[in-house]
Amino acid sequence: MGIGKWIKPAALLATAGILLTGCGLSSAASYVPAAGPGSIQKLPGLPENATMSVTSKNYTEQLVLGKIAVLAGQAAGFKINDLTNVPGSQPARELLRSGQASMMWEYTGTAWMTYLGHEDGIANQQEQWQKVHEQDLENGIDWGKPAPMNNTYAMAVRSEAVEKLGGITKMSQLKGLSPKDLTFCVDAEFNSRLDGLNPMLAHYGLTRGDATSVPDSNVGVYDTGAIYSATDSGDCNFGEVFTTDGRIQALDLTILEDDLGYFPAYNVAPVFNGKFLGQYPGMADVFAKIAPLLTDKELRAMNLEVDVNGREPADVAFDWMVKQGFISKP
Known part of the structure; x- marks a missing residue:
């Protein structure tokens, strides 16, 4: 979420290698409930051994979003490598960039300033997404359409x-x-x-x-x-x-509405390793169904369930996916 997202790139880069080495390619919280079929169906022609690796950072909102992605991948027919709960923005980004992760949810403002090195954010949400999308293609990273939620x-x-x-x-x-x-x-x-x-x-x-x-x-x-x-x-x-x-x-x-546009846009969006998306382009359509339903209100409610009511992020994500009809209870 918002905490730490305006940290200068150099400080994060200095620790990225250490954190990558320390976290390993496994999750401390890889549990998700079993899910039945819903509006997300197995991708046509998907090989039986197709694998999708999902990563996330290690705070509540990212864990909930990461588990939503895990459940979506499972419903689409993938064997899931759950790499959620990575300590830090740069290590999670490096997993995606290197192809060790297939996708994650990321914030436009974080990418623009922390990863791409721009000093000033952009308040216009569509413009911020478009510029991040265009520039990150050069890094082999493909941004899906953003969600309405803007964690700024x-x-x-x-x-x-x-x-x-x-x-x-x-x-x-x-x-x-x-x-x-x-x-x-x-x-x-x-x-x-x-x-x-x-x-x-x-x-x-x-x-x-x-x-x-x-x-x-x-x-x-x-x-x-x-x-x-x-x-x-x-x-x-x-x-x-x-x-x-x-x-x-x-x-x-x-x-209060930021009606004169002071705060930069931090819309979350599904972000894919370009090679993975090139191999399985149908996953862009899967997440294009999910993203429009992720509003500030919905994330506040899910974050509250974890942070205030003490529920597991995976259970909160599961209930939300069932509620939206993307999956069903087995």
Whole structure:
């Protein structure tokens, strides 16, 4: 998900080789429930020994998405090599690039800035996907169509305070609030980085450190995980969140629309090793059915089931795939 996705490429590259060596080509969480047939059918003419290797990173959202891919591959008739739960973005990317993995779910903004080395993200979601798709073809990596879910930064407000703050729904409405109401909870990185809080405020016509706008005393710096509860309890009116975090739903927080396009796009998409997709082009169609149903709301609900209710990612993915009719219970 969002945490760590703006880390500079050099730092990740420095650890990639070590992590690849350490993780091995096996998963610490390869369990998935047995699935029956659904709308995903075995690919026509698929050899009996056809293998599909699925990788993912090692946090909740990626594990859920990885298990969705595993179940889709099984339903399409593949023997699955489950390489989900890899520690780090670069090691998972290297498995895909090298052909040791057939596919994974990846975020457009992560690829654009972390893998392809661009300093600035693109807020327009379609444009960001298109540019990543075009450039990554040179690396032997083929991006499927993106999902609606966009796991980027956002500002959230506790829902019971929305009316008190004038029915606020958009970030452009921040400028119309009194300075006493412009209180923010952010983490240390977002507070200080060049593409963090201060330029975000400026983008929306506000000034950090100005007593008539956003006084410095209005900004509280918290550990990332504490921001959600601090926002919910009213320590601040606006908290820095990631848009698909399950705590948004659990705490009934409301995300403000980034209507002037400050935050880069981080849509998730199925990403394939080019040789694998060339051999089995039908898998692009399989994932083209799944991706449109992966919305921010759906991922928040699935992440909540794992992070708040303690369920296994594989079970959450299985129930979602059954609900959508892609597979059935045996």
